[in-house]
Amino acid sequence: MGARKSRSRTTVSVNNDRCRRYGICVAEAPSLFRMTTDGGLRYLRTVPGEQVEQAKAAVRSCPMLAIELDERR
Ligand code: SF4
Structure with missing residues (x-):
């Protein structure tokens, strides 16, 4: 079986x-x-x-909880 290519896409947004x-x-x-x-x-x-x-580490590290990750498949 061949490796399946992941089509997920992760985007970042920061609440200013x-x-x-x-x-x-x-x-x-x-x-x-x-x-x-x-x-x-x-x-x-x-x-x-x-x-x-x-990116996930950055989300966890932000004391203001300002960073959001959006993972789409
Ligand atoms: S860690 Fe600091 S600079 Fe980064 S998003 Fe959070 S508040 Fe803003």
Whole structure:
């Protein structure tokens, strides 16, 4: 039996009203989140499959519960 290719797609969204720009998500998942020079937060909306675990760690680490992951199949 051949390996089945996963078609799931994970997207990230950050609630800007909750986010306090602590940057903990950046420390947990630096390839997904980054701080801008003017103190804003930038992030990849679509998470590459191999980085989903990092994205989940960022969700758990956020003290403001500002990060949401949406996994679709
Ligand atoms: S850890 Fe949460 S509050 Fe801090 S920058 Fe990331 S999303 Fe914002």
